[in-house]
Amino acid sequence: MLDQSFVARSLEEIRFWSRIMKEHSLFLKLGFRCDDTQLINEANHFYAIFEAIENKSNAFNIGTDPSVIKRFNEEVHIAVSYIWAFKRKVLGLILRCQLPGANNFPLLVDHVSREANYFRNRLSELNAGRLEPLPDAIIDENVFFLRIMADHAKFISHLLDPSERQLVEQANNFSQEFDTLLYQARDLESMRPESQTLPLLDQFLDQNKVSVKSLRDFKKTARDMIEACRIKSIIHPLLADHVFREAEHFLVIIDMFENSLTGNSA
Template structure:
């Protein structure tokens, strides 16, 4: 249980959560745009609208966040890595998709805050509360759209070059973000043991899906990388299978957490290497550097959570 006063906790956690998840969801629409057919104009227009909305949310959050987020978050690589800007620029160059690169540059200049936070005000809390509510409303629409796209793809009403399960995966991430934001809005504090189980169930499953997706997107000539991705998928599948019931922690939770951390460190390095090799044009497949950097940031986010537990 944190000792941070509710106002400080609410402000800092809202900003940190939004800085991470807004960029993740924004990038979901960049990847979707790259995989849609030119004839599917309504879908393209909707993805562009959502992408623009989340870029606006990100800019607004950055303006509020300077000096108010924890140094461990800022240094974790979950918001940006040393590869993000290069990956964005390469994606613009290769696809022509518009990306708010100045927003990323602006975010690179964020500075951390310390607790207790100076200069907090009811007005700041009200502004963040308003932002959170607007994000929740928009994210609910995103989840509905992702479900529609998934259904259209699997029922052969829409063709994309993205694996159908990825749309379901992105919807699941969106719903998780909505859940976490709603908890903050309701000032809901749950049992720490429940949170540990919930987080490890969610993120170990996510890491498994990441490995499965990378395995599918690598060129068949990349046998060594395919094997590594497959091994990671199996490793995280084994960890996921240990969580049978989210109502209570599994036996040996501390040991599972330690193994989750070791596996997450290893897959982080795999994703970082993959991103570097794509940027250097040394890895064959249908993954962009922005996609693998996106997956890397999610892994860094989970690793920070795990590091606080072990």
């Protein structure tokens, strides 16, 4: 049963995050200047790598030998480490003003590198069999994902056309809301272990869930409107869907934590 859980968790993480890494490669490429051929080629290379990983993960199932999945996790870990290094290299070039005129925000590049580091750490934890105790995981996962959600709101605000005033205002409001939730999460983080009581953690999850659902719905509406060409923006339709899926993923994690806290699920 433990082996099945390891296989299921590993495949779930890889299937979700390998697609995210693949799409990061595309978004970074779209933000490079046409003369940045080396960076474009590197981004295309990573796109192909993570597409292959995604396809390979879909060929496995819950009955796959855990030793095969453990080796697969190691293989994916190497690929993620390389794309993390690529993202940090790109961030350094931007911050040293060596890519003037390119369209990748420094915060966006830092954001996608944080997600790569998260994915890499999760693979290491799975293979080592040392997932965090539930109270620590609840706080740490929320600190990570609340910042991701706050970043998304900022990106949406800056990529919408300035004339979309109402949508820009909504995105800015979400940015402020999630910054506040993040500060609260960090306060809870610094107060641990004393803060890790069931009532406080349960309230923490409830409050975050309400806000994430609201942001998820906003992202879904924006995605649908972008796909229908009903709003003015420079947001790629795939990017709109990408941030929507990450909000959905966060909600799944919150639900899992809530069930675990109340004893409904391991």
